[in-house]
Amino acid sequence: MMITACAAVGPNPSDLPETRVQAAFDEGASGTVGVVGANAFWSGYQDRTLSRLIAGGLETSLDIIQANERIRAAAADLQGTQPLAAQITGDSASASRVRSGGEDQATGYTSNSSLSAGFVFDLFGGARRAREGASAAYASAEAEVQVTRLAWLAEVINAYSDARFNQQALALTRETIRAREGTLEVTRNMLSLGLATDYDIAQTEALLQTAQADLPSYEAQFNAQVYRLSTLLNLQAGPLMAQMQAGSGALRIPPGPGTGVPADLLRNRPDVRAAQQDLAQALAEVGVATADMLPSLSLSGTVSDSGGTQGWSFGPRLSLPVAGQGVLAATRTRRLSEARSADLAWRASVAAAVEDVQTSQSNLRRLRQRVTALDEAATSYDRAYDLARTNFEAGALPLVDLLDADRQRASARLQAASARNDAAAEWAALQIATGAGAAVARIAD
Template sequence: MRSKALILAPLLVAAGCAAVGPDYRQPPVALTPAFVGGTGGPVAALASREWWRDYRDPLLNELVGRGLAQALTVQSARAAIAGAEANLRATGVNEALSGSASASRDRSGGSQKATGYRSSSTLSADVVLDMFGGIRRDREAAQADLQAAHDDLQTARLAWLAELIAAYADARYYQQALTLAHRTMATRRQTLDITRTKFEAGAATELDVAQAQALLDTAAADVPNDLAQFNANVFAIATLLNEPAGPLLARMQQGGAPLRTPGTVPTGVPADLLRNRPDVRSAEASLHAATARVGVATADMLPSVTLGGSVANASGVKSWSFGPSVSLPLLNQGALAAARDAKIAAARQAEIAWRSAVTGAVGDVQLAQSNLTQFRARRVALDRAAASYGTALSLAQENYRNGATSLLDLLDTDRSKYSADVSAASAANTAAQEWATLQIATGAGAGSPD
């Protein structure tokens, strides 16, 4: 009777034991009630918001829809999810159970022994009793790793979107720069023709002709650079799409309007980032996993009980065995304690990484909001400057034709007009990209976990 009590004792202990190690709870983090320069109060989950459609560019919408399904970085993140799911399946019951089955049939004989057959079969199984919750903590860590993998997929989507929007916006900007360069070349050809006419009439010098020609050549020199930059961005888009560049280049060469900045972006409040930013959620899931692994390492320092049994049949002789076995880690306690301390340090590092992710996310939103506001204002000012220089250039051309102003004044106004046009286009492109940056900083458009 006493021996039976000893056998049942581990089972009773296992039934009443809680998992060792710390239970995970999100650490407190101090967040301001609002972003600097933010707009509005809390916002709902933004993962499903397809904000790129606000640009109202059909080709961009098509590229995003196609690319999110076939981009290599997104495919790699999906493969990581499959690996995390496999690791999770290896935990829990699958980690606690082990067993094997074997069978053999031998033929033997000799000069003094008749030929005969001998057969045997064995079936054995072992169950690790999770007395201190090490197996439960291991499964908890695997579940957190899987959640981190899903969040990493969303992070990969946002990173891919950021690269695609930047490349597409820059490609359209350089197309606009090409148009400006050709328009400026046409204006400077007119100036050169007027100067040659004046030279033939004795009202201009050969130096004037050379200066007008030099300004025309300067504009012509910008064309190859703008074209090279356009091609480079189209090639980058093709790489992001995991597609050949030829068909996309031909389609982009058909032209299209540069991206314009849509309306106001709802930034929400800093606390929203804990829910909406996938990189922040991934960092927290990694912290959860690291905390659970402290429990695994703690359980490794404690006794373990395995309940095993086997059934055997050898040439008709049957036998069986059943009972618990106890393993006590005695001589390696120092190594196990060091391993546990390493897990505690890793959990602390994971907490710091999470806090850094939160702080970085808040900074991302505030910086993008500030940049968007300032570049919008810069675009408006440069548009006004370009319009004013356009008026000034028209007047300078007329005055030069009538001999009321010098060629140097006309050329200087021409240079200023071209520079203002390019600067205005660049500011509009930057503002459009900062709008996307702010959307991504809030976690919008990450998509739902697979």
């Protein structure tokens, strides 16, 4: 009755302090989005190659596999804590059979055996707090796997998007090269007719050679992103390179996404949940340190049989940690400080999560506007170039004006492609900032 009446000392890890968050994001709506961890948001790109790579990589990524091992380690720690009012602190059994004899005595055998066990009663809930701490550590490890998964998704999508952009840049540059080769041919024909000069030829050749020099740079950047993907996906680079070179368009910019309200982040962001469980574990450690300062009650017993003589002992023992109170008090003070630090870390993670969403949301909105403006500019430069080319071939426009229109068109097209790539990647960043995709461990066929 005395044992069961005692409550666990120290703060209760399940009674976590509240943290306040703003009612809505600065540029967002006020409606909640619910639980989004299971959303395979990358399907919004409608890119089959990307979806296949992510589906396979979720099971082969070394980063994710390593994070899963941390869950197994935390599960073993949790299994090692016994949810009992009385814990076994030591049990052993031994047996021996010894032959002895001499000149003046007969040879014989002597048998010895013993069995002992000890129990310590969890008077002040120290063992209970230890189990609560191990449980919180396990939950934190599970959340950290999701943190790793989101970080991995961000890197995969960025590498894939950049690879596709460099492919698009290669295609645009090759189109520019063909157009400039045509301009050079026309200029040479005009030179033969006395309508152009060697200076005109040199200018046209220089512009063509500049475009040709850009090709190796885009190829190197494409290869680097594919090699990065091979590492992230734990795949051989050769087959992956062939698959990527087969071609696919640049990532589209899907609509949305909805961001919900800041309160959604408390359950959807795995880093916030991991920090919360770290706080629970730290509070449990305070309880363990407090219980260590208080008396402990243990019960031990031994049964032995030595050479035919049987015996037993049984009884309780009350231990008072008197001499080590200074060290134990210092340990408890340290655990209190660690708990306060864990509380601050949790609050900081919530603030950082809100910042991530608001920053990505703002970036995506402005990038969409930039894409629209640059697409319009690229269309206008395309039209200007076509007009300049027609007028040049008719002899109504100087070569220098055609070359200038060519440069502006090439630059505008690459800028528009780069802006679309940035917006597509930022769309994923906003999804990840809300915690979407964190709970997708594998994708069914």
